[in-house]
Amino acid sequence: MARDPQAALIALNRFGFGARGGASGDLVNAASDPRGFVKAELGRPNGALLEVPGLQGTPALADAVFAYQDEVKRARDAAAKPASETPPVEQPGQTRGLSMNGGDAAMSAPPSSPPTTGTGMAPAAGESAAGMQAKPAQPQQPPNVVQKTFRIEALARLQRAVLADCGFTERLVAFWSNHFCISAGKGELARMWAGAFEREAIRPHVLGRFADMLKAVEQHPAMLFFLDNQESLGPDSRAGQNRKRGLNENLAREIMELHTLGVGGGYTQEDVTSLARIITGWSFAGRNSRNGAPGSFVFNANAHQPGAQTLLGKTYQDDGLAQGEAALADIARHPSTAKFIATKLARHFVADDPPPALVARLDAVFRTSNGDLRALTLALVDSDEAWSAPLTKIRSPYEFLVAGGRLLARVPEDPGFYLNSLNTLGQPLWAPAGPNGFADTNAMWAAPEGMKLRLDISAQLASRLGNNLDPRDLLDLVAGDATSTETRRTIERAESRQQALVLLLMSPEVQRR
Amino acid sequence: MERTTTSLLTSRRHLMLAGASFAAWGYLPKFARAADQRDPRLIVVILRGALDGLATVAPIGDPDYAELHGAIALAAGGPNPALPLDSFFALHPSMPEFARMVSAKQAAVIHAVATPYRERSHFDGQDVLESGFAGPGRVQSGWLNRALEVLPRGPRVAGALAVGPTAPLVLRGAAPTVGWAPVALPQADDDTAMRLVDLYAHRDPALASALSQGLKLEKVAFGDDMKPKPGGNQINAMRQVARGAAKLMAADDGPRIAALAFDGWDTHANEGGAVGRLAQLLSGLDGALAEFESGLGPRWRDTVVVVATEFGRTAKINGTQGTDHGTGTIALLAGGAVKGGRVIADWPTLKLASLYQGRDLAPTTDLRAVFKGVLADHLGVSERALGETVFPESAAVRPMKGLVA
Numbered sequence: 001m002a003r004d005p006q007a008a009l010i011a012l013n014r015f016g017f018g019a020r021g022g023a024s025g026d027l028v029n030a031a032s033d034p035r036g037f038v039k040a041e042l043g044r045p046n047g048a049l050l051e052v053p054g055l056q057g058t059p060a061l062a063d064a065v066f067a068y069q070d071e072v073k074r075a076r077d078a079a080a081k082p083a084s085e086t087p088p089v090e091q092p093g094q095t096r097g098l099s100m101n102g103g104d105a106a107m108s109a110p111p112s113s114p115p116t117t118g119t120g121m122a123p124a125a126g127e128s129a130a131g132m133q134a135k136p137a138q139p140q141q142p143p144n145v146v147q148k149t150f151r152i153e154a155l156a157r158l159q160r161a162v163l164a165d166c167g168f169t170e171r172l173v174a175f176w177s178n179h180f181c182i183s184a185g186k187g188e189l190a191r192m193w194a195g196a197f198e199r200e201a202i203r204p205h206v207l208g209r210f211a212d213m214l215k216a217v218e219q220h221p222a223m224l225f226f227l228d229n230q231e232s233l234g235p236d237s238r239a240g241q242n243r244k245r246g247l248n249e250n251l252a253r254e255i256m257e258l259h260t261l262g263v264g265g266g267y268t269q270e271d272v273t274s275l276a277r278i279i280t281g282w283s284f285a286g287r288n289s290r291n292g293a294p295g296s297f298v299f300n301a302n303a304h305q306p307g308a309q310t311l312l313g314k315t316y317q318d319d320g321l322a323q324g325e326a327a328l329a330d331i332a333r334h335p336s337t338a339k340f341i342a343t344k345l346a347r348h349f350v351a352d353d354p355p356p357a358l359v360a361r362l363d364a365v366f367r368t369s370n371g372d373l374r375a376l377t378l379a380l381v382d383s384d385e386a387w388s389a390p391l392t393k394i395r396s397p398y399e400f401l402v403a404g405g406r407l408l409a410r411v412p413e414d415p416g417f418y419l420n421s422l423n424t425l426g427q428p429l430w431a432p433a434g435p436n437g438f439a440d441t442n443a444m445w446a447a448p449e450g451m452k453l454r455l456d457i458s459a460q461l462a463s464r465l466g467n468n469l470d471p472r473d474l475l476d477l478v479a480g481d482a483t484s485t486e487t488r489r490t491i492e493r494a495e496s497r498q499q500a501l502v503l504l505l506m507s508p509e510v511q512r513r
Numbered sequence: 514m515e516r517t518t519t520s521l522l523t524s525r526r527h528l529m530l531a532g533a534s535f536a537a538w539g540y541l542p543k544f545a546r547a548a549d550q551r552d553p554r555l556i557v558v559i560l561r562g563a564l565d566g567l568a569t570v571a572p573i574g575d576p577d578y579a580e581l582h583g584a585i586a587l588a589a590g591g592p593n594p595a596l597p598l599d600s601f602f603a604l605h606p607s608m609p610e611f612a613r614m615v616s617a618k619q620a621a622v623i624h625a626v627a628t629p630y631r632e633r634s635h636f637d638g639q640d641v642l643e644s645g646f647a648g649p650g651r652v653q654s655g656w657l658n659r660a661l662e663v664l665p666r667g668p669r670v671a672g673a674l675a676v677g678p679t680a681p682l683v684l685r686g687a688a689p690t691v692g693w694a695p696v697a698l699p700q701a702d703d704d705t706a707m708r709l710v711d712l713y714a715h716r717d718p719a720l721a722s723a724l725s726q727g728l729k730l731e732k733v734a735f736g737d738d739m740k741p742k743p744g745g746n747q748i749n750a751m752r753q754v755a756r757g758a759a760k761l762m763a764a765d766d767g768p769r770i771a772a773l774a775f776d777g778w779d780t781h782a783n784e785g786g787a788v789g790r791l792a793q794l795l796s797g798l799d800g801a802l803a804e805f806e807s808g809l810g811p812r813w814r815d816t817v818v819v820v821a822t823e824f825g826r827t828a829k830i831n832g833t834q835g836t837d838h839g840t841g842t843i844a845l846l847a848g849g850a851v852k853g854g855r856v857i858a859d860w861p862t863l864k865l866a867s868l869y870q871g872r873d874l875a876p877t878t879d880l881r882a883v884f885k886g887v888l889a890d891h892l893g894v895s896e897r898a899l900g901e902t903v904f905p906e907s908a909a910v911r912p913m914k915g916l917v918a
Contacts, residue, residue, distance in 0.1 A: 228782045231833040246832025250781040253633070253838070263634045263649065269870065272633075394720075433561065433776040436636050443652075443685055446720060452727030455709065459701035490712040499705050506709050508717040 005481035007034040010387055013513040017167030018403035019478045027480045038381050041169045048169050048203045052156045058196045058221055062295025065192045066287045068145045146188050153195020154415040154429055162405045172206045175348050180217045181437040182226035184430045189225050194430035197222035210371030211332035219297045221284035227251035234280040234305025252276035254435045265336030271312055277305040279324045338366035350389050352441045358385040391512045394446045397425035404505055407478050408465055421457050425450060455506055462501040471500035479509040553891050554762055554816040556771045557657055559681055561639060562778030564822040566842030567874060568791055570622045574601035577863035583830045585786035593787030602856045606787050607796040610803040618854035620847040623883050625858050627824060627876030633838035638823030643683035645904045654686030656903050657772055660888050661688035663898040684772040748797035751775055755801035759808025782833040802847050814849035817891050827872050828863055841874035844883050852918040879910045886913035
């Protein structure tokens with residue numbers, strides 16, 4: 001295939017996380033065979049898995065949270081003998097502060113660089129962590145196990161994204177993780193499990209079957225906790241009768257509305273309530289549970305609503321856990337699900353208003369392949385539309401920051417800069433405001449305040465790194481012959497290397513994908 | 514393009530020197546109603562997640578309320594009594610500031626309201642609430658933005674304030690808006706910023722427009738002790754955002770129209786009654802309203818704050834001491850320009866037969882009538898524009914009269 005600079009930009013930016021700096025040769029490789037460059041990552045067995053020493057499974061993480069909570073309680077009881085009883089679970093300051101904690105050097109720049117901006121970040125971050133109660137003299141609390149775990153998980157994900165060849169697999173992981181999002185803001189367990197949820201429920205299936213991912217997600221303790229299903233009891237179940245409690249339809253509704261059929265996908269309020277009944281008993285073992293290891297999925301038959309249920313016109317006999325699994329399997333292959341997923345995938349990778357022909361083709365592939373996500377992904381890469389549509393989408397804050405790290409060839413050793421910047425830009429890692437995840441449109445991310453803050457973050461980065469790099473070289477690495485005359489001229493005429501680097505990071509060539 | 518660069522640069526420096534002023538920004542409005550010398554300000558607060566209206570303004574006079582809302586129902590007596598608004602409705606005890614405004618006749622409640630949306634998806638519900646269209650799926654512009662476009666000519670209103678890193682849909686659209694978020698961050702220098710605006714102007718007009726608007730606002734908000742302190746808890750965050758917005762809007766040439774969104778109202782489990790999770794959130798909202806009042810100072814006299822949410826929650830609590838997605842809920846009005854001191858409701862009652870689909874407070878007032886009433890009487894938007902442009906195909910929904918003093 002002939003060298004095609006524009007196609008190389010599409011391969012790297014539309015599908016990947018952008019060209020890496022240094023001697024990667026990404027742009028040249030992508031130009032010689034753009035589609036092959038994108039697909040290369042997909043051929044690696046288990047290429048989406050993230051197995052790094054130090055990352056633990058969900059039950060082990062639950063043990064650690066419970067132990068930590070016990071310790072906090074003991075310390076509090078000891079400190080304040082006659083004290084008032086304050087609720088132990090909600091500690092918003094603590095959980096929220098975590099991701100802002102710690103003044104980390106920008107993108108983990110090497111120690112030789114003067115740490116001006118790094119220390120400049122620190123007061124801001126410390127202030128964030130302490131919120132309105134910020135007291136200058138307050139000694140910094142060492143991070144607790146929840147905060148530490150979140151940072152370890154975040155770092156592993158960031159390092160993978162910065163180092164990946166093209167980054168297409170990691171983009172797919174981020175897409176599906178946002179589709180099936182939980183929020184770390186729900187509480188300590190959610191924050192503790194956010195990374196594990198993605199590793200255990202999303203990554204194994206991004207090139208597998210949609211039905212398998214759906215089942216893994218809806219049975220993962222993090223999702224059950226996030227959408228309250230462990231609290232939902234069948235009104236006629238033994239537990240419901242004993243405890244005078246009943247249904248919570250939160251998870252059931254979001255399964256249909258957000259995870260599969262989509263709004264308008266042909267379900268009714270009755271279907272929501274039916275599915276809520278069907279999945280009563282889907283829970284996870286808590287501390288001191290007799291049903292299983294704490295933090296593992298359990299089907300609690302005592303909480304399960306007895307009897308057959310009708311969902312989307314089909315009757316499901318009550319065979320316990322299997323009732324819900326059968327229902328999920330049917331929902332996974334529903335035509336509305338195919339259409340919903342096809343549209344969302346095309347919107348993410350191609351355009352806010354994706355070409356209808358592309359959506360129709362992806363829809364058909366999803367249906368005929370029975371939700372084979374590898375087939376779906378290949379259909380996207382093989383489409384003409386993905387290579388002819390102009391690069392009109394703006395990178396999300398996460399995509400922008402990772403692209404910056406790749407271009408500057410800085411492998412993060414600490415996630416602080418990324419986590420702080422994501423908070424600032426309105427995309428806190430694994431913590432969207434609602435179960436619909438972060439929006440995926442230019443209206444969301446190309447807003448005035450967001451662009452202004454991107455500029456400030458680019459300036460911070462450049463003030464740390466800018467004088468050691470030649471932005472003209474970087475421009476050739478990141479966009480090469482696809483660079484516009486105006487961008488090249490603007491960078492060449494900059495008054496300093498540092499300023500040129502800011503302009504490069506903010507250029508349409510880097511911001512658009 | 515040199516010219517653009519220079520003028521923007523000048524304006525940005527000027528803003529920095531002038532502190533809290535928008536003087537150099539050409540398209541911020543001088544907006545005064547010639548007839549009565551009023552200079553109205555409007556703030557729309559969106560509560561995302563569906564506020565439990567029955568828990569916020571409780572119909573304690575309704576014989577079915579206490580049983581339906583069960584353990585989380587408010588009561589006139591007990592350790593945390595609800596604050597009586599009249600003989601029938603009582604306000605959540607964590608909103609003393611709003612209660613004070615009601616007794617000062619500067620705040621009102623409209624109960625049993627809903628948008629035309631009758632399904633129960635948050636996101637579609639929010640789209641309908643904010644877009645002003647009768648159904649979901651229209652997300653290109655919001656009703657507040659379209660109201661700016663049809664404001665009476667002469668007073669040229671071209672900028673409004675969207676608080677937060679991204680603009681809420683209600684204020685998105687063709688009329689130019691600016692945003693501000695309370696974030697502490699070292700700034701990029703002016704020269705770099707202007708070079709970038711210049712590059713965008715040549716290569717990427719959409720980014721040029723977004724960035725140049727973003728650059729103008731933050732200087733004002735940062736003028737002084739408004740040192741942003743993000744993080745903290747959600748309650749403080751609400752107060753803080755309100756404080757910053759009020760400061761910007763209090764300036765003589767500051768924006769007149771703002772929109773904010775507060776998240777977190779989706780109380781499916783352990784909602785809490787007089788104390789608990791919802792109580793905390795309401796306390797944050799109450800604090801934000803108080804910040805608007807104090808921050809706007811003498812401007813409060815001409816201000817209307819509208820608080821609205823996408824839909825209500827089930828009348829009967831669910832199996833987990835919370836409430837699921839419902840229909841009818843409340844809207845709140847606060848501000849010196851509000852004809853307050855009352856709860857406006859065509860009360861449908863909470864009898865089982867009256868509940869919408871046997872589960873939700875039945876809506877008896879179209880929320881658009883409330884918005885229209887405010888836009889008509891406070892900003893002078895014509896009824897025709899309200900029925901055609903601002904809230905398309907809604908001519909049958911008449912503006913509610915007498916909301917503004």
